[in-house]
Amino acid sequence: MLILVTAGSAAASAEGGVPSPAPYKMMWAAINFFILLAILYKFAYNPILQMLDDRRNTIESSLRHAEEVRADVERMMNEAEASLMNARKEAQEIVARASKLGEETREEIVAKAKEEANAERARAIAEIQSEKEKALAELRDTAATLAIMAAEKVLGKAITVEDHQRMVKEFVNEVGDRLC
Template sequence: MPIDQPAGATPRFGNLYAIGWTAVNFFVLLALLYKFAFNPINAMLEQRTTTIESSLKHAEEVKVEVEQMRKEAQTNLLESRKEAQEIVSRATKAAEDAKTEIVAKAQEESKNIKEKANAEIKAATEQAKMELKDTAATLAIMAAEKVLGRAINEDDHKKMVKDFVNEAGDLLC
């Protein structure tokens, strides 16, 4: 059996009654949402926007502060390196000055020791020469006494020593 079809034609725009009530419900719902939900949602979005802008502004300020602190740290590092180089150069100069002073003192002391040694050698040499001359003169007198066979008096002694020293003195020294 076939199913019976309702009688009449289908309306061209559908059911206008249902469409009308749906439209009225939609606009009422839209008015209610606007009145109760739009302002709180809009306020929340505004607050969120303000919070984000504030965070971005704070982040920018922190970024500027960090950059400034980095520059200050870099400047301090450069100053510290410069001070360290100055300290090292002063210490090096002080060491060089001390070295120069020590070397100068050592050279002066060495010179003094050499001069003292030369003076002592010269004095010893002069003393040895005098002793040698005295010994040679004494030997010459003793030889002359034996040759002459008599004692030599003071005047003869002085004359013989003088002659002997004049002739042989330069050869002995």
């Protein structure tokens, strides 16, 4: 350092610039500098190092904490994603159950409607058969009455009960064969 100061002052004096300081002043300046350096080393170096160590520890602690927070956030995101997947799966299961229940209900309604239609058809067939039998019975009675009246006119006499029954049976059988 002293060499630089001396070289700089020699260059300045050669050019006619600033006069160079006296060598004893330079020496006192160097001594003062080293004393100041020793005092700073004694009183400021350790606190500065301590401050830098504290700062490094704080930064490392912050980085560890940030890593822990990141890991916690990642874990919570994974849990949330798993929860969301479970919710989606559960929703799909609910939709599938509802669809299945709807299909079963539809099948039950269709089966019930078919059963009711078959019952209604059977009832209608029974009613038609009953009406047919009533009509045939009525037709027999009417035909028998007409036959008796026609026979009485043709024969000119009254028919006995036995003759009447015989003629009705013959007529009914004849008419029944033709109708069926």
